[in-house]
Amino acid sequence: MVDSAPPITRKPTGYRWELLLLLWLAFFLNQADRQIFSVVLPLIRDDLGLTDAELGLIASALVWTYGLLVPIAGFIGDRFSRRNILGFCLLFWSFATLMTGFCSTVFQFILLRGVATGGGEAFYAPSANALLGETYRENRSFALSIHQTAVYFGIILSGLIAGYIGERYGWQNAFYLFGSLGIVLAVVFFSRIPKDIATPATRSQQPLLAEIGETARIVIRKPTVIMLTLGFGCMVFVNVGYLTWMPSFLVDKFGMSLTDAGFSALFYHHLGAFLGVLSGAKIADHYAKTNPRSRLVVQALGLLLGAPFIYWISMSQTQIMTYIALFLFGIFRGWYDSNIVASLYEVVSPKIRSSAYGLVLACAFLIGASAPYLLGVLKPTLGLTAGLASLSGVYVLGSLFIGSGAIWFFDKDRELSV
Structure with a gap:
């Protein structure tokens, strides 16, 4: 490879x-x-x-x-x-x-x-x-x-x-x-765009499935990678659930037009996420100079601090308060996003970083993919308000996964990857 x-x-x-x-x-x-x-x-x-x-x-x-x-x-x-x-x-x-x-x-x-x-x-x-x-x-x-x-x-x-x-x-x-x-x-x-050519020097001599299997065997031996993947899965679960049902939630709760709901559900959150990505990267880069586990800590804090605002989105009684909650939820989601790749690279050898990220991404999306379906099943009985509010607990769970990786496994896994 x-x-x-x-x-x-x-x-x-x-x-x-x-x-x-x-x-x-x-x-x-x-x-x-x-x-x-x-x-x-x-x-x-x-x-x-x-x-x-x-x-x-x-x-x-x-x-x-x-x-x-x-x-x-x-x-x-x-x-x-x-x-x-x-x-x-x-x-x-x-x-x-x-x-x-x-x-x-x-x-x-x-x-x-x-x-x-x-x-x-x-x-x-x-x-x-x-x-x-x-x-x-x-x-x-x-x-x-x-x-x-x-x-x-x-x-x-x-x-x-x-x-x-x-x-x-x-x-x-x-x-x-x-x-x-x-x-x-x-x-x-x-x-x-002219055609580029994949040169023999960049091609693995192994069959594709064998190469994927080899990478999987390497990363599964690192508990930090497993914790990061589980935390990523929790984040994806919340994100795809929110993206799927938030416009409908605003239409049903506040009687908004589809145009206003589609814009408001996405604009305030992603404005916050944009600012959060920038600030989270700065914070992590600063503290990672002396303590590399800081990248994981920033991610864990992003999920933990973002959880109350997910609950606030669902329970707010006015549009203004909902928008504020969406913005702050976005800020801390950005903290998490800013270190997804950087945290993984702290514990994975440079030789397999690209393929390892592909596997982590796949596992996270497979974990989180069921959120839209589950919220749809629960909607007729519990309603979207309770369903979206419950996503805050998934964020807390993701924070615990990443935090445990930072505390108990990071030093050993990083030492092995050097």
Whole structure:
């Protein structure tokens, strides 16, 4: 297993910025397409008469598919042309998004929304981050940070745009619009970005499944990695549950329009998360100079301090108080996000960091994928208020997992990884 990057010719500045721009737009659509369903969910429920449990199952199917395929996508990204992987996966998930507008049954939604869209999106991040990292070797963090901002814009703007289109022109047109934009972008991407070649020096000589198995055997011997994975799973559980049902919660509780609910459910939280990522990274970097376990401590504190505000979101009686709670929940979610990769890298050998992260990501998404379905099942009896409030307990549990890894296992695991 080889972790080194291939020797590449330095690209002109114009090409590098064009690549970053096109990947930013692709990542924007990656996140936007993932969120459309949650925003127009009330319209789909009313139009097709689907139950809350069925709607939750559709949302969970995407996350389950993503979790199963993302580790395979990471290994494949080291073996084949990343430009081709990115172009084809963008084309595939965008076509699936467009076709989702024609769905009328639960099975069709699961197949196109869950399996096809989730499967296509799983192949994006590993290859995109690797291609940017190789192209921007001298200012890698800067390029990856700009690329990451597409997450916040994609989620927030999809809530505003999809809600507006859904209310005025029908929920189907939201899928048609975003899917068509992705197909056009895929054509531009193929025409503007030259094909890269995965050189023999970067390819493992082992079969793909054997390589995945070897990496899994290495990381499973490190209790800190297991604790980080369980904590990550708790965070994903809360995040996908919140993203799926929060717009519907605001519509039901405050009688908001779909456009306002789609925007408000996502904007205040992700504004806080943006500020939290910046402050959490600064805090962790400062204290990690003398105590590397500080990265895990910041993550654990992020989940622990964020838990009360999840409860506050559900129990607030006014929109203003709900928005404040969403913002503060976002701040501490950002603390956690700022050290997801950095904490793992403290206890994993550089030789397997990319593949190890793919496996951790997969496990976390598989753990958290059931949240939309479970909240949908509980909604008719307990209601969304109680269901969303219960997510605060999952955040506390995640904090305990990460905290125990920092206290009892970190020193031994870090020593072994040096």
